[in-house]
Amino acid sequence: MPVETCPNRVATNCSEGTSGELMIRPSASQVVDRLIRRLRVSDPPERFQRLACEAVRAMLAVEAVAWVPTARREAVVIAGQVDRLDVDSLRDLTPENSGGVWVSSGATKPADSPFRQAAVAHATGDGNATVGWIVAANPIDAVAFGPEVELLPTVAALIATQRGNARLYGDLKELVFGVIRSLTAAIDAKDPYTSGHSERVARIAVRIAEELGLSSSERGDLYLMGLLHDVGKIGIQDDVLKKPGKLTSEEYRQIKAHVGIGVHILTDLKKLHHLLPGVAHHHECYDGSGYPAGLVGDQIPLCARILAVADAFDAMSSNRPYRRRLAPDQIDEIFRKGAGTQWDRRVVEALFRCRADVERIRQKGLGESLRQAVGGTLGRG
């Protein structure tokens, strides 16, 4: 929270900061309100802890406020400055009594203590175990703390809540990451001949999306859609999926079913619902001749129009059981002819603008972090 300069020297909620500036002191209810509104599980705990320490420091008008985690591998967060204050002196303030606020008595402190006055409140997590404590040190313009110090246990509880939820969020993110990786591996295992296709389509789609000016969160979603666009092929019979020759109409009908199967597989993953349009419609054609819905033009979600181009590019650039990969000139010619009928002309033009990059992406195999994309997806709503 930024420190605001007080315009009125006689206002009672103003105090002088350590560098002589006047600061507005937020009330306890303002601090709680601000912290609750910033209680985001996707934020790193240290960010919320710093925010909380800064808010409490402004409210109490003290030289420093620190969050001291019990686990020594976690960072101690300090807002403000106190002479000779270090992590050891903060850890020495662990009160025996873990309830309420413990206010130190200056008289009992050694002469070299950095604290004239310190107030401490514990935070507990699962099983009532102490996860850390918050320390407010040295009131600036008074010898004792004001009544607002009673808010410290509430702030400590908010820090513990955000820290615990952020950990659960991290676990959920890893779970979704693992599910997507497993599904992608299952698609690759189903048809080793097209191994890596999903990953390449995902990366190519992201590069085209960048060319079209899509935001980073839209690109993150597109990356996941690219990974999962053919997940329904898990449900297609091997002899049909890997058939080297021409497909019969019945076999083609079975292949086309992969989009519906893909949607069905992902339907129960509620956090991935916004990815379904890409999975469902990546075989639609701009002129309405595609499947499954025969959507026309802008009726087709943009993500699906981008995936269609990325998918076709990678398919034409790869060897298949029934043909060799096409030369770059042939691929460009097919895209030129199909722009406006099979594919969205604007997407094809975007592909041409970043053609060299797309070729490099296809060959190299390093792309956007899946963890980052999963984080963006879970951070929605």
Ligand SMILES: [Fe+2]
């Ligand atoms: Fe497909």
